[in-house]
Amino acid sequence: MTEGNFVDYVKMHVSSGKGGQGSSHLHREKYLAKGGPDGGDGGRGGHVILKGNANLWTLLHLKFKRHIRAEHGGNGSSGRSSGSDGEDQYVEVPLGTVVRDTETNEVIFEITEDGEERIIAEGGKGGRGNWHFKSSTNQTPRYAQPGIPKEEKDITLELKLLADVGLVGFPNAGKSTLLSVLTSAKPKIADYEFTTLKPNLGIVKHREFQTFVMADIPGIIEGAAEGKGLGYYFLRHIERNSILLFMIPADAEDIKKQYDILLDELKRYNPEMLDKERMIAITKCDMLDDELKAELKEELDNNLPIDYMFISSVAQQGLKELKDRLWNMLNE
Template sequence: MKFVDYVTISVKSGRGGPGSAHFRRAKYEPSGGPDGGDGGAGGSVSLVGDPSLYTLLDLRYNRHHKAESGQPGQGAQKSGKSGTDILIRVPLGTVAKDGETDEVLGEITEEGQEIMLAKGGLGGRGNVHFKSATRQSPQYAQPGTEGEEREVTLELKLLADVGLVGFPNAGKSTLVSSLSAAKPKIADYPFTTLEPSLGMVYLGDWRSFVIADIPGLIEGASDGKGLGIRFLKHVERNAVLLFCIPAEEEKPGEAYSTLLAELEAFSPHLLDKPRMVALTKMDIVGPELAPEWVAQARTRFPEDIEVLPVSAVAQTGLGPLKEALWKRIEKDREEA
C-alpha cells in the first residue's frame, strides 16, 4: 500500500429542503387552514477516525464529497426527508485545515472521533408555522438554507509510541523488522525508507507499543534537503525518540548532535521528548570488542541519555531495548 500523508479534498454539504405552502383540502373542508410541513435538513460532511487505516491514499483518488440535499416539506404537516450525511474515514493522527485560510479545523486522535467539515443547510419551515390570528392563510413558506462548501487540506502525522531517528542506512528498518512484524524495505543504499512504516512490538503480559520507522535524515533536513520536513512532522507525534547510531559511525557523538540540531530547527519542542540511543549494527564490532567499544561510545553522549547496543542481524540486545523503551513509554503515559 502506498503511503500518502497529504491531500486536499473538496467538500460540500447539502442544501436544506424548502418548506411547503400547502393548505388542507378535504371533502367537507374545502377551505382548510395551512398544513405545510418543514423541509428536510441538508446532509453534512464530517471526518471520522478509523484505526484500521494508515494512509490517506483513498482520498487522493476521491477528492470530491457532496452530501445530499434535504427534501421539500409536504402537506398534512409532513416533513421532508433529511439528506444523508457523509462520513469520510481517515487514519488516527489526521489534521484537517481550511484550504484557504490554513485554519486548523481539528485533528483526529481517537477511534470514532468526528470533525464536521461542512454543516448541512437548514430545512425551511412550512406555512403552518406562520398562521396567526391576523394571518389565517399564509401563502408562503421558508426556502431551505444553502449548505457549506470548502477546500480542506488533510495532513497525516503518525501516532506511534516510539519514533526512530537516524541518518540513512543507520539500521532503522532492520531494527523495526526485528522488533515487530513490520516489513519495511531494506537495502544498502541511501533513503531505502521512502515512507514511514509502523510496527507493533509485543513484550508479553499484555504489553505492546507501536514503533515508527521514519525515513533517514541528513544534515539540512529541516531546510528541506534530502527528504526534508516531509517526514520530520511525523516525529512530532511520537512519545519517545530512539536515535539510531550505527557502530560504523566514526563520530557517534557528533552524529547524535547533528540529528538533534535538525529536530530542534524543525520544532524546538521536540527536544522536550524523552530520548534514547540505540547503537545499531553491533555485529560489525564483534562480541570480543563489544564491551570495550560500548563503554567508550557511551562517553560520547550526554550522561542522562540511555545508550543500548543492539544487533538486529545477530538478534542481540533486542530484549533489553524493548524493556527500556516500555519503561519510558509507561512513564510518559502516566504523566500524560
C-alpha cells in the same frame, strides 16, 4: 503495510446537503374551501462527518475519493408534513489525522480518538413551512422559507503517525533493518541512502503478550527542518511518537555530533520535540570487537547526555535488552 500502500496526504472537496424548501400549501378539502396554511418544513441537509477509526493506519482508502457529497434535505409538503433529512456522509480516517483548510492552510481540527466524530461540512437547515407564519393579521400566508444552502470547502487530510516509538536517524542508519527484525513489517532494505521514502509501522511483541508500536521514519539530513531532503514530509510523523530512539551506526565519524545534528533538526522543526523521552541505539556494533567497544563506551560515557546501548539487528545483539528498556520507558 507495504510502502506503496502508505498514503498520508490527501486533498478532497466536501459538500454537505442543502436544506429542503418549506411548503406554502393551503389546506383544501371537500366542504372546506378556505382551510388554513398547512405547509410542512423542509428537511435538514446531510452533514459530511469525519470519524476516527483505530483500525486504519493510512489514508489509502481515500486516495481516489476526491469529492464527498451528502444528500439534500427533502421539501416540506401538505398536512404539515416535514421533508426527510438528507443522509449524512461519514468519512473514516485513522487516528492522528489533521484536517486543514486547503485555501488558508489553517488547521480546522484533529482526530485523535477512536469513534470521535467531527462535522467538516454542516448540512443546511430546512426552510419553515407557511403554517409558522400564520397570525391574526395574516391568516393565509402564501410564502415559506427556502432551505439554507449547502456548505462546500476544499480540505487537506494529513496523517501524523500515532506510534509509541519513533526511529530517528540519518539515512542508512539501520532503522528499517531493526523494524524488520523486531516486527513483522517488511520495509524495503538496501545499501543506499533514502531506501525508505515513506514511514513504516510495525508491532513489537514483548514479554507476556504485551505489544507496542514502532515507526520507521525516513532518514533525516542536515537542513531537513527547512525542507531539505524529505523535509516536512516525515518530520511531522515524529510529533506524535511517545519515545524517540536515535539510531547512529557504530562506524560514524562522530557519534555525539550526529546526535546533536539530529536533535537540532527536531528542535528547529518543533521545540516541543525536546520534551519527549529519548534514547540512543548504537547500531551495527557487530563490526566492533570487545576492545573497540570498550574504547567507544569510555568515550560515549563522557560525551553523550542521555542513555545509550549497543545493538546489532543483523547479529541479533542487544535486542531483548532494547525492548525491555523501551517497554520500561513507555510504562514509567
